[in-house]
Amino acid sequence: MIYRKFGRTDAMVSQLGFGAMRFPLTEPYDPTKIDEVKAAEMLHYAIDNGVNFIDSAYPYHRQTSEIFLGKALKNGYRRKVYLSTKLPVWLVKAKTDSLRYFDEQLQRLQVDQIDMYLLHSLGKNSWKTVNEYGILDFVDKILDAEKIRYAGFSYHDDLPLFKEIVDAYPWKFCLIHLNYVDDQYQAGLEGMEYAYKKGLAVMVMEPLRGGRLANNVPPEVLSIMQQSGRTQTPAEFALRWVLNRPEVSCVLSGMSTLEQVIANVSFAAEEHVNSLTEEDLQLYYQAKKFYHSKTKVSCSQCGYCQPCKQKIPISFILDLYNDACMYDAVKESSWAYRVFIKPENRGDQCTECGECEEKCPQKIPVSELIKEAHELLK
Ligand SMILES: NC(=O)c1ccc[n+]([C@@H]2O[C@H](COP(=O)([O-])OP(=O)(O)OC[C@H]3O[C@@H](n4cnc5c(N)ncnc54)[C@H](OP(=O)(O)O)[C@@H]3O)[C@@H](O)[C@H]2O)c1
Numbered sequence: 001m002i003y004r005k006f007g008r009t010d011a012m013v014s015q016l017g018f019g020a021m022r023f024p025l026t027e028p029y030d031p032t033k034i035d036e037v038k039a040a041e042m043l044h045y046a047i048d049n050g051v052n053f054i055d056s057a058y059p060y061h062r063q064t065s066e067i068f069l070g071k072a073l074k075n076g077y078r079r080k081v082y083l084s085t086k087l088p089v090w091l092v093k094a095k096t097d098s099l100r101y102f103d104e105q106l107q108r109l110q111v112d113q114i115d116m117y118l119l120h121s122l123g124k125n126s127w128k129t130v131n132e133y134g135i136l137d138f139v140d141k142i143l144d145a146e147k148i149r150y151a152g153f154s155y156h157d158d159l160p161l162f163k164e165i166v167d168a169y170p171w172k173f174c175l176i177h178l179n180y181v182d183d184q185y186q187a188g189l190e191g192m193e194y195a196y197k198k199g200l201a202v203m204v205m206e207p208l209r210g211g212r213l214a215n216n217v218p219p220e221v222l223s224i225m226q227q228s229g230r231t232q233t234p235a236e237f238a239l240r241w242v243l244n245r246p247e248v249s250c251v252l253s254g255m256s257t258l259e260q261v262i263a264n265v266s267f268a269a270e271e272h273v274n275s276l277t278e279e280d281l282q283l284y285y286q287a288k289k290f291y292h293s294k295t296k297v298s299c300s301q302c303g304y305c306q307p308c309k310q311k312i313p314i315s316f317i318l319d320l321y322n323d324a325c326m327y328d329a330v331k332e333s334s335w336a337y338r339v340f341i342k343p344e345n346r347g348d349q350c351t352e353c354g355e356c357e358e359k360c361p362q363k364i365p366v367s368e369l370i371k372e373a374h375e376l377l378k
Contacts, residue, residue: 001050002271004249006082007173007201009150013082015243016268017053018046018261019205019254020069021060031061040072042261047080049265055175055203055252056109057086057120058101070110078111085109086120086154089129098138102147117148118175122165123157124303136169154205155187158301162187166195173201173249179209180241180284181291181326186301196247204242204251211256212327213238224287228280235260236267241284243272294326297369298362305356305366310349314356314366316340317347321373330376337377347374 003012023039025031043054054073056065066085073081085105092098106112119130119139130136139151152173155162166174174195176187183189192202208214214235217225225237232240242251251268255261276284299318308314317337324333337346347370356366 001052001265001269003050003052005201006150006249008199009172009201011082011150013201013250014050014052014268015248015250015272016046016051016264017055017084017203017250017252018043018051019252020054020056020065022254022256023061023065023068024256032064034061034064034068036068036071038258039068042255042258043069043072044077045258046255046261046265047077050269051265052080053082053084053116053250053252055084055116057118058088058091058105059120066105066108070108074110082115083109083111084116084118085114086118087135089119089122089126089135092129092133092135095133098133098135102138102142106147113147113149115149116173117142117151118173119153121156122153123155124161127161127165139169152200152203155191157186159187159191162191163194166191166198166200171200173203175203175205175252177206178204178242178248179207179213179238181209181213181288182206183288192245192247201249202247204248207242207251207253208235208238209327210254212323212329212332216328218290218328220290221287224283224290228283233263235263237287239264239267240272240276243268244274244276246273291326295322296325296372297322297364299364304359304361308356309353310351311345312347312349312370313341313345314370317370317373317377318364318366320377321369324376334377346378347371348378 001014004015006013024035025033026035027033054069056069058066087098087101091101105114119135122130142148143151150172152171152175153165154175156177176191177185178188178192195202217234225232225234239251242248253264255264297318299315301315301319303315305314320333320337324330350367350370352367354367357364360366
């Protein structure tokens with residue numbers, strides 16, 4: 001295993017981290033039913049082979065990921081890893097809530113201290129919550145009390161707010177969505193460089209776009225990959241792009257089978273920093289262009305279209321629509337559409353009032369596309 005510096009701290013983290021969000025299940029559609037035998041085997045294999053960063057969060061596996069880790073990290077495994085979890089900021093409705101959730105997390109994980117603690121999924125709304133309920137003061141307190149070792153945040157919004165948040169607190173690290181297709185999405189490469197220059201360790205999530213860059217890869221992309229002359233799987237192609245960057249401390253992957261763990265651990269045993277040539281990077285650019293050519297809507301997720309009178313989450317639906325078309329992932333997008341959006345807020349409820357279209361900087365014909373999306377995903 002190759003280890004990298006964790007920002008300006010003394011910690012050295014394995015360049016591959018284990019995301020505790022996609023463990024195998026005993027019942028396919030019930031995330032609470034973690035297959036604990038298989039999941040423990042995967043986790044122990046990863047740790048025995050050098051992975052020292054385990055990343056969970058309060059809601060993962062519908063709140064059972066932390067509980068499972070509490071059990072699986074016994075017998076000396078806890079000492080071998082940096083344990084990371086996240087405060088569910090969106091659930092904080094009063095000043096006392098942060099401590100309540102944090103104490104619950106310590107209990108679930110069966111620990112007295114969490115190594116890396118993140119404010120989960122910061123964006124415009126959750127950043128308001130952080131300021132309204134004094135969550136940064138709370139982070140100061142748990143740092144002073146040595147209940148956590150390093151404070152950070154995970155991020156899902158635009159670049160300007162990302163920079164503002166980086167500058168707002170002496171964070172030790174951040175966790176951003178980054179892969180070769182989404183290099184300019186949310187914080188993106190520019191955000192990565194910004195945070196790195198400010199001394200934060202940069203952790204990466206969704207390096208395989210949640211599996212989309214590893215499974216069902218279209219022949220056009222496979223043929224681009226082959227031009228590199230390397231024998232590699234699509235997963236390795238995608239991981240290599242992220243690990244090529246010296247600014248990245250650790251790539252998290254939410255592995256869901258032992259085979260994936262073995263493959264990714266073996267890949268992370270090699271050095272990848274600055275391993276890509278200009279010609280290689282051109283191939284990634286071509287693959288990215290191919291995926292983007294299948295984009296249905298040029299929505300930049302700026303959110304100017306909101307609020308919608310019908311409470312339709314416009315940019316979220318357009319994102320799911322794009323995902324379905326770009327990655328041939330209709331089943332996955334359709335699942336998210338039905339699970340996360342109530343029937344009364346779905347695309348077919350659009351009244352064509354046109355307000356969103358007036359506000360959209362890209363002049364996207366929202367009412368037409370939102371209905372198209374609904375027809376595909378309903
Ligand atoms: N803080 C946040 O807001 C946030 C959001 C997202 C993620 N995260 C964290 O970041 C971690 C990483 O994100 P992610 O889970 O989306 O990572 P990812 O690596 O992009 O996706 C993981 C999926 O990729 C596939 N995969 C992994 N290794 C593979 C291999 N060698 N060959 C083939 N397929 C492979 C599997 O999909 P299949 O099972 O479909 O094969 C796996 O479930 C999460 O687990 C979580 O800890 C945090």
